[in-house]
Amino acid sequence: MQVTELLAEGLKREYRVVLPAAELDAKANERLNEMKDKVRLNGFRPGKVPVAHLKRMYGKSVLAEVIDQAVNEANGQIVEEHGFKLALQPKIELPQDEGAVNEVLEGKADLSYTVGLEVLPSIELGDFKSIELDKPVLAVTDAEVDEMVNRIAEGNRPYSAKEGAAENGDRVTVAFVGTIDGEKFEGGSGEDIPVVIGSNTFIPGFEEQLVGIKADETRTVNVTFPENYQAANLAGKAASFEVTAKTIEAPGEVKLDDEFAKTLGMDSLDALKEQVKSRIAQEHNAQSRAKVKRKLLDVLDTMHQFDVPPTLAEQEFEGIWGSVTSEMEQQKRTFEDEGTTQEAARADYETIAKRRVRLGLVLAEIGEKNDIQVSDDEVTRAVVERARQFPGQEQQVWEFYRKNAQALASLRAPIFEEKVVDFLLELAKVKEVPVTREELYAEDEADKAEAGKDEAEKA
Template sequence: MQVTETLAEGLKRELKIDVPANDLASKLDDYLNELKTKANIKGFRPGKVPVGHLKKMYGRQAMAEILSNTIQESTQKAVEERSERPALTPEIDLPEEDAEKILAGDADLSFTMTYDVLPEFEIMDFSGIEIERPVVEIADEEVDQQIAEIAKNNTPFDTKDGPAESGDRITMSYVGKIDGEPFEGGADENGMLVLGSGQFIPGFEDQLINLKAGDEKVVELTFPEDYPAAHLAGKAATFDVTVKDVAAPGEATVDDDFAKGLGLESLDQLKEIVRGQIESQFGALTRQRVKRQLLDKLDEHYSFDLPEKLLESEFDVVWRQVEEDMKRNEKTFEDEETTEEEAKAEYRKIAERRVRLGLVLSEIGEKNDIQVTDEELQRALYDRVRQFPGQEQQVFEFYKNNQQALASLRAPIYEEKVVDYILELAKVSDKTVTKEELEKLVAEDEDDA
């Protein structure tokens, strides 16, 4: 094999690789001799099939396989001998007219491979990075407010005599019909509805006011034009309703008994859980803010040329998302007070930042032997599977049999571990803020993204 560098410009590389026809012929002979020991062809004893006969039957197919393997092996060897790291899989150019001659054994294998190499850069001293971590202190009043909301959502109801009023809970059976025919999903034997909650189609609840247990009523209304079920949207419908029970709201007393009714041991345990949930909510925002500061610091520090193909690939992903969002929201570039060219320039900068930071984080992780464990990946996979109730097995098999999809689960875990590694070495100071201040900081970060 002979390797000739034909282009070395910035990060771009082009190599011409030549493999003599004699080498290919030798590989073909080895292949056929191996096949000879296994071939079972009518008219010949096992192991006695002439190589010439095998070549006539399988030569072209064998040579095609040999070519594919030789190209793969030679490109990998060429890169390894040059101690280079391609940003993406090298592109191979083998002219079609040459391929036919090579398959026939009448020409040397000669092809070009082009690729971008990963840029080289020094890992910075992370101890010089200063990060301010905004921390929200959870006041007792905040916890009490959340518990009051829980109590509101668990309001006790007691059966009452007399007509239903707004705020009362009705238990009913109903059958929905369009043009006199029941429709799928429009019936329930023991449906519960708090009047005034807005849980049902507009106009439904209003027509139940003043009904008593045992009353029957035909509710007439029209489904909204934007109703999620397309076959019902805008359609006139009737509901045959029978009221089974009318219950008036009581008042939940927030005490140990209330907490036990939620399956907990005491009110103190409820408060502890609620505080933890609030802290987790704001903790996620704090993490988001801290990570954004860190990435901004890295982006400010690093400046190097990017692999063109890698950048184009990332920009295509970003731009496709932009186009889908605009189409879904029925927006134009004029609506956003910009032009397509200006928007592309802006989103190209975003793609450049993503690629640059991705390379930096990857290099930091590699140099410091940061790994995603099998257990971490397994947890991420199970979390993903749980997002598709009823399709768990199909989703599990999809990820197990698709390395690219599995890599998409690994990537964010790896990134977070690298970020954690850097933060351990950086100077991180806490600053107490209100929840409104934290939310504003995060919103500003999102606006600048």
């Protein structure tokens, strides 16, 4: 085998490999000799088929198998001799000329091909014990618990039919059809939708215009979607709804006591409050971890600056960009609507893609160097948890992950990432800093960018 380096640029390598015809022929003959004792052909006793006859019949197909194996072995030898860690599978370019291919398959010419490699960079890990992080923490207050319990009570308040016009606090079940500039829009229609007047759960101004409506009455409700409305294609737009009231119901009394708690499956009101407190604490802790993790990733990115494999970065970018542009097309928005240009947005998302690849490589290197692994039991628990999210379809979900290695890897990856983050937080100097609820749940620019990137990745 002859190997000639053609390219060594950054993380890209390219080699020309020549496999002599004599070596390939010898391996093919060896394979044919093995076949001789196994092949059954009419006119020949078992084990007595001449190799020359086998070569006439199966020579090309056997040589093709030999070539495939020889190419893989040659590529593996190049990788091993240079100590490469590959970012992607080798890109092999075999001869395309039919005449040249036939000469190789007939054993008349050497096989010459090129192989392109994209290798992982050598990563020198930083001193994680030198990392200093502030972790925002927020204790659960009695006021928070009482507010949540009151919301639960409000959501379980009984209603009974009433005669006459709807008043503030009444529940009106409605059907509606919305239009913008006379045209219906997606998500603008509904049937049998309960609206509690004064709950502020609908578009500002919608509930107030239902005051005085009676059963079977139809009226027009005019509203304007908020500027920060979640559906960007509706944000800030004026809409008109034709609303028909089907039923009017008056609210009943809810008494916060042990009996009420028992209707929710709790032993007592105190037990309900304890569960609510625990749930709020979990939300605070999750938000706190998300923020300290974001700071940790920022520090890791700063500590480890290196070139990333171009193709990995390109693949990451294409995934994000495709999702972003698809979503914008669905919402009929342009980059100008977002206060930017397509060129500037591409540059931003290319930076995000490179950061994601870089951090992924760093986390993988940390995990490998410190023997951080995800057990099969942990993956199984993740599959079970995912199956529980689809009541009635648990078996189908289980079978999907059992048969789909890529889907299973998508569950393993975040578990691995969280374990590496836990490992790093143990080494880092983490200082707990008490904050207000507003501070803990404030969304800074980095959070917004990360949220947008995550949404793109989900899509």
